[in-house]
Amino acid sequence: MTTDFAEEARSRTARLLRMAATPDDRVRARIVEYATSTPDPPLMGPHGIQTTGCTRCRRTMWRQRDLWVCSSCGHVEDA
Incomplete structure (x- = not known):
């Protein structure tokens, strides 16, 4: 059993790998x-x-209150 503190200290990569729970090295590398x-x-x-695709660079936009903000190019759109 892991404590909340230990869970928060794990990297995002470690959490994703644990959730995937796959021994396949190719999947783990991806x-x-x-x-x-x-x-x-x-x-x-x-x-x-909430996410959507960026109209400029086609990467991920995150909804932040009443705006969509692209995580890659920084493009901003009204929600």
């Missing part, structure tokens, strides 16, 4: 690549975490 090439999501708001 998870590590994903975790290192994408930013951490923002803190969860009252409506949860």
